[in-house]
Amino acid sequence: MTPLEYLVVGLVLAGVFFSFVAVVGIIRLPDLYTRAHATSKSDTLGTVLSLGGIALLFGAEVSAVKTVLLLLFMLITNPTAAHAIARAAHDQGIEPWTASDEEGD
Amino acid sequence: MPDTSSRILVPVGESSTFRNTVAYAVREARRIASETGEESTVHFVYPVRWQLVDESERSAADAVAETLERARVWANDDLDYDDDGDLDAEDVSVSIETAVVGEDRYLFSPNDFAEVLLEYARDRGLDRIVLDPEYQPGGSAPMLQPLEFELARSGLLVEEAPVDRVVERSRLPSRANVSKALAMFGVSFGFYLLLAGVFDTFNLVTGAVSAGVVTAVFARISFVNTPSATGSVARIARFLLYVPYLLWEIVKANFSVAYIILHPDLPIDPEMQRYRAAIWGDLSVTTLANSITLTPGTLTVDMDRDSLIIHSLTGSARDGLAGGALERAVRFVFYGRSAARIPTPAERGTIASWTDDDQTDGDE
Numbered sequence: 402m403t404p405l406e407y408l409v410v411g412l413v414l415a416g417v418f419f420s421f422v423a424v425v426g427i428i429r430l431p432d433l434y435t436r437a438h439a440t441s442k443s444d445t446l447g448t449v450l451s452l453g454g455i456a457l458l459f460g461a462e463v464s465a466v467k468t469v470l471l472l473l474f475m476l477i478t479n480p481t482a483a484h485a486i487a488r489a490a491h492d493q494g495i496e497p498w499t500a501s502d503e504e505g506d
Numbered sequence: 507m508p509d510t511s512s513r514i515l516v517p518v519g520e521s522s523t524f525r526n527t528v529a530y531a532v533r534e535a536r537r538i539a540s541e542t543g544e545e546s547t548v549h550f551v552y553p554v555r556w557q558l559v560d561e562s563e564r565s566a567a568d569a570v571a572e573t574l575e576r577a578r579v580w581a582n583d584d585l586d587y588d589d590d591g592d593l594d595a596e597d598v599s600v601s602i603e604t605a606v607v608g609e610d611r612y613l614f615s616p617n618d619f620a621e622v623l624l625e626y627a628r629d630r631g632l633d634r635i636v637l638d639p640e641y642q643p644g645g646s647a648p649m650l651q652p653l654e655f656e657l658a659r660s661g662l663l664v665e666e667a668p669v670d671r672v673v674e675r676s677r678l679p680s681r682a683n684v685s686k687a688l689a690m691f692g693v694s695f696g697f698y699l700l701l702a703g704v705f706d707t708f709n710l711v712t713g714a715v716s717a718g719v720v721t722a723v724f725a726r727i728s729f730v731n732t733p734s735a736t737g738s739v740a741r742i743a744r745f746l747l748y749v750p751y752l753l754w755e756i757v758k759a760n761f762s763v764a765y766i767i768l769h770p771d772l773p774i775d776p777e778m779q780r781y782r783a784a785i786w787g788d789l790s791v792t793t794l795a796n797s798i799t800l801t802p803g804t805l806t807v808d809m810d811r812d813s814l815i816i817h818s819l820t821g822s823a824r825d826g827l828a829g830g831a832l833e834r835a836v837r838f839v840f841y842g843r844s845a846a847r848i849p850t851p852a853e854r855g856t857i858a859s860w861t862d863d864d865q866t867d868g869d870e
Contacts, residue, residue: 419760426767434805434817435776439767441799446760463703470700480799480806487807487817497817500775 409454416451419443432498433490441483448475511634511663512538512546515627517553517619518577521640526669528577531636532584535600546600550577551626553608553619553643574604603630612791612809616649620656627662634663689738690725691717744839751835755801763803766820775821782813782856783833784848790840797832813856828852 402410426439452472459465516531518524528550535546552570581602608622627635635657641650658664695717702709766773785794795806795814803823808815818824830850837848851857 419764422760422764422767426763429767429772430774432776434807435774435819437805437817438763438803438819441805442756442759442763443767445800446756466700466703476800477796480796483799484795484806487805491807491815497776497778499777 405457409458412450412454412457416447416449416454418447419450420447423447433495434487434497437483437487441480445475445479448472448479510534510538512542512544513630513632513634514546514548515623515630515632515635516548516550516577517623517635517637517641517643518550518573519552519638519641519643520573521638521642523638523640523667523669524573524577525580527636527638527641527667528580529584530667530669532581532600532602534636536585539600547603547630547632548581548600549603549605549626549630549632550574550581551604551623552606553613553622554606555608555613555643570606574606578602578604613643614809616652616656619643619649619653620660623657624660624662632662635665637664637666639666639669687721687725691721694720740842741839744842748835748839752797752800755797755832759801759803762822763819766803774819776817776819777824777859778807779816779818779824779827780813780858781816781827781851783851784854784856785833785836785840790836793839794833794836797836798827801826801832828857 420443423439423443426443427436430436430439449472452468452475456465456468456472459468512535514531514535516527518528521527531548535548538544539546552574554570585600585602605626607626608619611618611622613619613622623635627633637650637654637657639650641653643649643653654664654666695713698713698716699705699709702713783791783794785791791809791814795809798804798806798814798816803819804827805817805819806814807817816827818827828851830848830852833851834848848854
């Protein structure tokens with residue numbers, strides 16, 4: 402394996418790790434708002450790292466540029482989607498979970 | 507509800523029928539004043555979409571002041587005031603006021619505009635609103651019909667000034683100017699070629715045609731303000747400086763969130779906060795809101811009147827937000843380096859816990 406391939410594998414593995422964290426977060430966190438944190442941040446970085454690895458593998462090609470564009474759009478649309486979901490919940494009057502709710506569980 | 511009133515509110519903005527709307531409102535006020543003998547008043551109100559934060563916006567503020575001053579001069583002409591401010595016509599008293607509203611708010615939707623106008627009307631006891639039929643407070647986005655609807659829901663008397671609109675046709679093309687078209691064409695052509703990846707004749711021609719169609723359709727609505735070459739280049743350059751900073755913040759955010767999520771005790775302490783950021787304008791607020799969502803433990807939930815509603819996952823995330831580093835970075839991108847030196851949100855006291863009281867207050 403060349404150093405480049407090590408880098409690519411490292412990036413993709415890091416991407417898989419953060420995607421995994423996002424999934425664990427969705428399962429473990431208590432309510433919609435906190436889960437949105439997991440999806441908006443960990444999931445974004447997971448996707449961005451994986452795509453970055455793919456772009457490196459393409460090398461100096463048009464495909465790499467397109468992958469970087471894809472990556473940029475993920476960076477813009479992921480927080481927007483998280484915002485839209487949280488906002489819809491907020492409009493519905495869903496109360497955010499707080500540390501004081503924990504005793505009730 | 508009375509079918510007429512002499513206490514009139516006129517929202518003003520640049521439009522082709524502005525002059526005639528002023529004349530109509532003053533004529534009405536004067537007619538009623540002379541019929542009933544009571545004092546009439548006409549308020550010309552300019553709802554602004556930004557706040558004065560730096561020098562580049564001072565010219566916009568001057569333009570607003572000039573527009574209001576023109577309304578006052580025209581109104582006084584129509585009333586036949588002489589230079590001393592005395593009314594020549596006997597027994598008719600009409601007072602003219604001008605005001606700027608909305609400086610402390612985000613004004614996006616017709617609902618927002620209606621809210622500040624109605625608030626002003628209630629404070630001053632005005633119960634009739636005369637709208638300019640060409641009034642476009644939202645820049646290029648058509649807004650008059652929904653605004654009229656929102657205003658009419660309040661129970662106040664709302665009407666469009668019955669003025670001629672003969673110049674409408676000559677006005678529309680002038681709104682799409684050369685720099686808007688060039689910017690639109692350049693961006694869409696560049697993007698097309700980037701996706702094509704090959705600079706042969708076929709792609710250049712089809713790209714030019716596609717970009718031309720996009721420009722023809724969207725140049726008028728994609729830009730609210732006319733883009734200036736130097737301003738855009740400086741802004742893009744500053745934005746390129748901002749991206750690595752943001753990426754670094756995102757990476758840090760992810761490690762802290764990953765730590766929290768994978769920690770056996772799940773050490774979270776979520777809270778909603780109301781945050782009045784010192785940032786105005788559609789694009790810059792969007793940038794800030796998205797950056798907040800991407801960085802440590804903070805998530806933009808909503809934009810409520812004059813502030814962002816932010817959900818934070820931990821106490822340290824709240825402290826980071828109150829430190830204002832992101833806000834300064836976004837101000838640096840959009841307003842330049844000098845604007846980045848402002849006190850933190852915590853020092854300004856523009857960040858606080860969000861409670862249900864706020865919500866009931868806001869919904870009304």
